[in-house]
Amino acid sequence: MEGAAADATFEKPSFTERTVGNYENRLRKFSSPERVFEYFSSVEIDKQFFMTRDDLARAVTPYTYRHGAPLASKNPKFNAKASVQKNPKDVAEEYLRLVRKVLLDTPHVTPGDVAALLQFRDGHRVDFEMHGGPQRKKTFFDLVDADGDGLISYPEYMFFNTLLTIPQRQFELAFKMFDSDGNGKLDHREFKQVYYTIMDLMRLRTPAGRQDRSLQDDDAPIFKHLFGELATETLSYEAFCAFRRDLKQEIMRIQISFPLYLDPAVLSALHSSLWMT
CATH class of the missing domain: 1.10.238 (Recoverin; domain 1)
Known part of the structure; x- marks a missing residue:
């Protein structure tokens, strides 16, 4: 029963997932640090690429052959379908603008205003600190x-x-x-x-x-x-x-x-x- 539950929880990867995952594992093991950095970078600022926390986690963690695991480069240099992410600072400023609009600047908030805020939140990484919570202790x-x-x-x-x-x-x-x-x-x-x-x-x-x-x-x-x-x-x-x-x-x-x-x-x-x- 436990084995059946495990199989239900962890689906086998597709052929495409396995192929990309094998490539990324070889990249981590045999490529230069510069190439690994470029492949897993997802943010571009002034023609220079940078890693987010998740990018760095992917770069150091091998592919585990599980269906749905994060795969493929987010750098357009390696993946033509990739779209460069916004600078986290720009995302935070836009999110705070929407929050301010709903809470302070709009006398009569409509369902559309709330929907726009929630849609932005769901489409970007909005953590506790960005939402206005206290900064966590430095790690x-x-x-x-x-x-x-x-x-x-x-x-x-x-x-x-x-x-x-x-x-x-x-x-x-x-x-x-x-x-x-x-x-x-x-x-x-x-x-x-x-x-x-x-x-x-x-x-x-x-x-x-x-x-x-x-x-x-x-x-x-x-x-x-x-x-x-x-x-x-x-x-x-x-x-x-x-x-x-x-x-x-x-x-x-x-x-x-x-x-x-x-x-x-x-x-x-x-x-x-x-x-x-």
């Missing part, structure tokens, strides 16, 4: 989004990707290598050397990685959260490891809360893969 996912615009840029994605994929031992060795004064702490300049050294090692792992574009010194906005707004603080190895652990926990939370149609076996495998490094 380490938000620290990856260094400028706080609700989007992940390519440099931010590379920093996130590097933290999750490089073994901790390599970070430890690089940390000690650039600790010039031997005090067990790095300043902002020394840590950037650690990061770019580790990122170069990651690129050398695969031919695709060697084709990835390089990042410049000003492409690391996340570091201000580790060293302060003016980059004058220092960072110990223990504090960095704590930051990395918390980031992994945040990604695990996103993967579990994201509607990926996962069964317990898949969730267990994802949890193990995140904590092995």
Whole structure:
């Protein structure tokens, strides 16, 4: 009976879904970080693409062969049928305008006014904060989004990707290598050397990685959260490891809360893969 219930809950994917899902799994595993970022990005601003929270969750979570799971790129570069999403800031402003119209600006609200508001809400992601609720406590996912615009840029994605994929031992060795004064702490300049050294090692792992574009010194906005707004603080190895652990926990939370149609076996495998490094 339990098996029958499971089969009813999780339908088998169609041939098209399986084909696209297999392609996306190969893309995640073998393609360069830049190509993965572009494929899963869904927001375009000034000809630059950015990831939303859901885009990032899809980029790091394998396809699970369940009918109805999110598939296909939302980037018109990879999918001609895709439509670029609005900047979340624009969506929030439009939603607040409609709410203000219904609650404040319209003396006699009609069913059509309410219907327009509900239609907009159902067609966009309107979360508790956008609706006027208090801002939630910052998570380490938000620290990856260094400028706080609700989007992940390519440099931010590379920093996130590097933290999750490089073994901790390599970070430890690089940390000690650039600790010039031997005090067990790095300043902002020394840590950037650690990061770019580790990122170069990651690129050398695969031919695709060697084709990835390089990042410049000003492409690391996340570091201000580790060293302060003016980059004058220092960072110990223990504090960095704590930051990395918390980031992994945040990604695990996103993967579990994201509607990926996962069964317990898949969730267990994802949890193990995140904590092995």
